[in-house]
Amino acid sequence: MAKEIDFVVLLHMVQEYISQNYAAALSDKNKVGQLKTYIDKYLRDTGYTVDGYSFSELSAKLYSEMAEYSVLTQYLGRDDIEEININGWDDVAITYTNGHIEKAEEHFYSPEHAVDIVKRCRQRRSVRDQYL
Numbered sequence: 001m002a003k004e005i006d007f008v009v010l011l012h013m014v015q016e017y018i019s020q021n022y023a024a025a026l027s028d029k030n031k032v033g034q035l036k037t038y039i040d041k042y043l044r045d046t047g048y049t050v051d052g053y054s055f056s057e058l059s060a061k062l063y064s065e066m067a068e069y070s071v072l073t074q075y076l077g078r079d080d081i082e083e084i085n086i087n088g089w090d091d092v093a094i095t096y097t098n099g100h101i102e103k104a105e106e107h108f109y110s111p112e113h114a115v116d117i118v119k120r121c122r123q124r125r126s127v128r129d130q131y132l
Contacts, residue, residue, distance in 0.1 A: 002049045007061070008109050010048055014062055017042050026066070036063050070117045071106040089114035 005013075018026060018038055025035040039062050042048075043055065050058050064073050075081050075094055083095040089111040092104040108114035 001047060003047050004051055005048045007050045007053075007058075010050060010058075011062060011065055013046075013048075014039060014042055015066060018066070032067050035067055036060075039063055039066075069121055070113070071104060071108060072117060072121065075104075076121075086114060086118065 018035065022034070022038045025031045025038055036059065039059050040055075043059060043062075049055075053061065064070060069076060071092065072084060075084055080097055081094060082097045085093040085095065087093060089108040092107055093101055094104055095101045108117065
């Protein structure tokens with residue numbers, strides 16, 4: 001039977017589960033692909049759901065939070081985006097190459113969440129710059 005839960009609560013539970021049982025999936029870049037499998041297993045075993053998400057959508061969102069860049073992932077690497085402005089944890093603006101600016105529908109869950117994701121982006125950039 002499905003048990004509905006808040007997304008942020010579920011995210012913390014999944015992060016704890018993965019770190020306790022499959023820590024290598026979080027730290028070893030060669031194993032990060034297995035992370036999605038572990039997330040799926042957790043969701044199936046616990047029966048947790050989040051209102052408004054199918055199983056695959058929920059799994060993908062959890063994966064994005066843990067291995068990618070949360071609400072920023074969908075914008076990164078796109079040719080039609082000039083700039084991403086994080087004005088606050090709940091205020092993200094996207095500037096397109098044609099000059100159009102729009103507020104992102106999604107935002108970070110808290111100020112700490114925003115800082116964590118920005119740090120993750122900076123780390124990625126630092127590693128990339130070392131090899132250029």
